[in-house]
Amino acid sequence: MKMVLFIIMAITLILFVYVTFFSDFGYDKTNNRLNINNTQNEIVKDYDGNKYHTVKIGNQVWMTENLRSTHYIDGTTIKGVSIYDNDEKNIEKYGRLYQWEAIVNPSGLCPEGWHIATDEEWKTLEKALGMSNTEANSTGWRKTVNESTNLKKFERAYFWNNKKRKEINISGFSAVPSGARTRRDLILPFWGGGRYADYWTATENRSSEAWNRSLVWLPLHLGSSKVFRGSLNKEFGFSIRCVKD
Template sequence: NQLWMKENLKSTHYADGTALIDGTGAGDISSDTTTKYYFAYYDNESYVAVYGRLYTWAAVMNGASGSETNPGRVQGVCPDGWHVPDDDEWKELEMYLGMSEKEASLTYWRGTDEGAKLKESGNIGVNVNGLWRYSGSMYRGNNKSGFTALPAGSRLYNESFRDLSYRANFWTATESFSPYAWCRRLYYNYAEVYRYDDYKTRGYSVRCVKD
């Protein structure tokens, strides 16, 4: 009963027209968990059309709070009629793709081939085409889910960008403990899905779910 976006979010404004903060040249933001930054990979807008934008958790949530003890539908940076998926909604997707409920609640690499089902198919490894780095056949994306996950990399809090064409990282709307929130990661040479919590000042991709 879920309908997910097939592309990474590219928004620079909230649904009410309020602008997010352009993080170009923002430098080290390791101590800033409140500014609502968005980024283009390498601060280069040419990457946005394929990979979407990267966001800090503050930008994703737009002032809303989300936690395991305080779940709730958060529109955040998503357009009207859509919301930021929480950790449980990610688990629901993973279980639909074949992961057991027990596995879904674990951390780190879980499942068998659910990650491959989420990843865009193809392994040419040329950054501009959005495909993943070459990997063995057992790890390659087949996109059986239609999710079309692309390896958009991330923006670290110290201003560096990394892992374009190697990793896809997605925020959830669920806080782990301050200043961390739950995430998902897909990697070019893993077929599973990685569940972990990370520092909120990272720049990660966002997918939205239909209300």
């Protein structure tokens, strides 16, 4: 009996290692046939002088990096902004994390001519990458084809600091696993770096919550090839993407 259990555990471990590091589990190669005309031809600067590349997906133009600014466009210092794990090295890699109240300040967080994407604008992006209208309007982990893979810069978070990491970036959106700042009443101040990405939209759902999007880089996770749409507490610190006016 012990030998049988040992064999089962060994096979499970081998399969996990294979799926995690070597297979294309969760990556639908048919997405390469999507007609995505992504062109990058503009560089935008924020108030702090940070530069952002852009990409056109469908009829929208998005920044390809998470926002890193510490000032609104009028020069006012942003409150409710943090760095993952309070590590300055993560700014270039992940961008900064913003509480929702910071992103809707009338002073303006995105550079002139740009704004934080709304829930509807995220839906437009998702539908441009193949999601059906019905699923775009639903909540939870949603998938029609493989929109999550289309949004990600790298297929495997495990290879984040490894030269063997596989770059896919089909759409040019270049999503990275930037993690999140948790609420003040939770034990861990940061969560999910290297495994998850969480993005605020500019759309409020109720007084204490706003709509968000999440991606996950864990191949055995039920959402590994999906995009999460939900409504979370505004105190969380999430990444921000700007879209052109």
